[in-house]
Amino acid sequence: MPHDVTMPQLGMAQDAGKIVSWLKAPGDPVSKGDALFEVETDKAVMEVEAPADGFLTGVSYGEGDDVPVGNVIARISDSAEDDPAPAPSQAAPAPPVAADDTIPEGHPVTMPQLGMAQDTGLLVSWLKAPGDQVSADDILFEVETDKSTMEVEAGRDGWLAATLAEAGEEVPVGDPVAIVSGNKPDAPVARSVKDTEAKPAETSAPPPSVHKSPAGQPTETVALAAASPNPGGRILASPKARRLAIEQGLDLASLAEAGHPQPFHVADLEVLRNMPRATAAPVAPPSEAPRRLTAVCSADRLSAFSLWAGETRALNPDAVLAGFAGTSFGRADAVCVAIERFGNRQTYHVPVGRSLSGVSETDDDPALIVRDLRGTSLASLNMGAETTPVLSLTDDRAGLAITLECAAAQLDASDAIQLITEFAGRMEQPLRHLL
Template identity: 70%
Template sequence: MPHDETSGFRPHDVTMPQLGMAQDAGRIVSWLKSPGDPVARGDALFEVETDKAVMEVESPADGFLVGVCYGEGEDVPVGRVIARISDSAGEDGGPPPAAPDPEPVGDATGDLPEGHAVTMPQLGMAQDTGLLVNWLKAPGDEVSAEDILFEVETDKSTMEVEAGRKGWLAATLAQAGEEVPVGDPVAIITDKKPEAPVARSRKDGGAPAPAHTVAEAAPAPRKAEAAPKAAAARGGRILASPKARRLALEQGLDLNRLAEAGHPQPFHVADLEALRAMPAAAPAATPSALPRRLTAACARDGLSEFAPWAEEHGLHADAVLAGLAGASLGADGGVAVAVERFGAAQAFAVPPGRRLSSVTASDETPALLVRDLRGTPISTVAMGAETIPVLTITRDGDGLCITLECPAAGFDASAAIRLLTDFAGRMEQPLRHLL
């Protein structure tokens, strides 16, 4: 990649991310920026569709979008350069380089078996590493292409990574709680059953564990005794799949109780059965059970500025508001959001992918309520937590004040902060965060 020594700016390639081991290519659904447009790090450049989801790909740096090599509707191999971020709007990106063919992995010492590498997937352009949360298979296990090997966490989500091919898990190259750079091998799958499966840790320099200690180095997942160590690696934060978190929120279940009981994280839908079977919690209020109330200030009311464009394109104002809120909640399986104005509420279904044009009216029970008080003289609210989180929008000069009130049960502090921060950003700059 060329480097401009005079300006100190290094151009950045925009590549097709790998959203899962079974993904060989992604289809460009739409470009959200045009060639020559100025972009900032984190700006959504285009939407990509795989067999599982529609996702926005963000800019890896500040600069100008140049060298766009593929158009909407085209399938692009994983790792292929799609465009470039340069310091000049006039630079030509040139033809995209060919993606390298995958090579078998192993090492010169003979400690690792030769086979096919399972690498840390790239879930977004701004992602450099992923946290390996949990192994769901042990070294020596036979696997199919669809079997889940491990779970990885980024700053945006928790994702299950599939084996991608049939064979045996001959080696694991990182342990739960370790950060792994994007593209680095995490495991090795062989066509034949390994005689001596290997388990390695990145922290000890990659030294292999002897075969007879494999069970100790990489314990079988989902055992309660492994939970304290995993929780410590995450700094005490509750980790759950988006669907489990959404269902717990809708059903008033407190995921903190699973963590306190020693259940291993991340929590999945199946873990909610164990939560339902727990004895009723003591009614005495504790600090962890107190309702949460957070406020955020927006310097400008971007939604009002965005409204004429939305109306021109046939987007209902309440549907837009529901879509922005649903995207902020981060429910990958879709979510129902209600919008309330002057005491009247309408629920909307925000489907996976969260494109505003796909938001429709719904009779579902909402998991989130947006109360729009911009048309009233009310400036602050303290209504108390309801059964679901409530985002209240009020005027604050030329800007907005957004208040989040929610029950502590099923909605930990980090999730509340993330929801309010994401929603405030979308209200201030809807076009930047348009999904």
């Protein structure tokens, strides 16, 4: 069965992507996860992977072409002779915002595609209520993928005129999740994905409940989910509630079994503590709590440095990034660093010293993972410790945000501080690596 390869949405403000180069030729055999081509967005150049095993056929766009998000670029077919992909003009149109006139006019905020293997995203919770005024960088909702819970921004100033899905629902990639209007809506709409006959929210009805801090500011998310079981049996909770529950030895499943409305928030933990049957899970000692450090760079100058290094030294940009990260460890021996983007990973051997020309590809297990999330809609993340320390790169209004997450046993406090400080310094001032 053929699989379409489409232009992914790698950021909320992205309407199209430019094909920089093809890494596979028509008729070539490919495996799931192989890099097919490189895409250039406003902020970065990224590789797009094959969604399945097969042969590359039906290539509809060439290098240098700007391709609208969602358009079919090629196909992965069972044989090299399969029919070509549809012409660009035949590509399926984006789903309509609504089939009736009850949805206010405005800019749709869609479910972003954060990886080629992602078909849907689970809407965990709303951080804004219908009718709220929002700024472009305000967080509207949280999305759960296979790997983490992520936040999605409004993308423009205005009012949240409509929410088109409820917490706990799976939303297909590219489908509208909300409408941001330039004018304050008279009748904000709140509807479900399953709602085929959406109606405007009653102005006299109370808005969805929002947990408030003593100062009156929202501290958690807007709860729109019912107490019914969630798809796949997953427990929905804000990242902060999950973290505190783990630290305090509280079992969120007890709240779910009691029928308490999801998603859970920090305020719901008090209910859990007072439940007769709430049992504490084994709690790691305080010294074993995961480490999470964040650094903000005033500018991200790596792209310009990598371009210079590629032109003058023929260096791979990812090898440069791995070299920066490996050297920042400050170890007396060589280290292996993996560069990861949208599930595609390549590991590099970083020798002792500052020579970037000695960085080479390897199949060895990495001692550090650099997860490059620049160019996506992610504003912040808290994924917890993994089996290997992880440095995550995200865009920040100031320039670049770097988050280090690791277990206490992997890096002590001083080593963790040195790693993120040295790495942030190299990202902001790459020439310091050569000094």
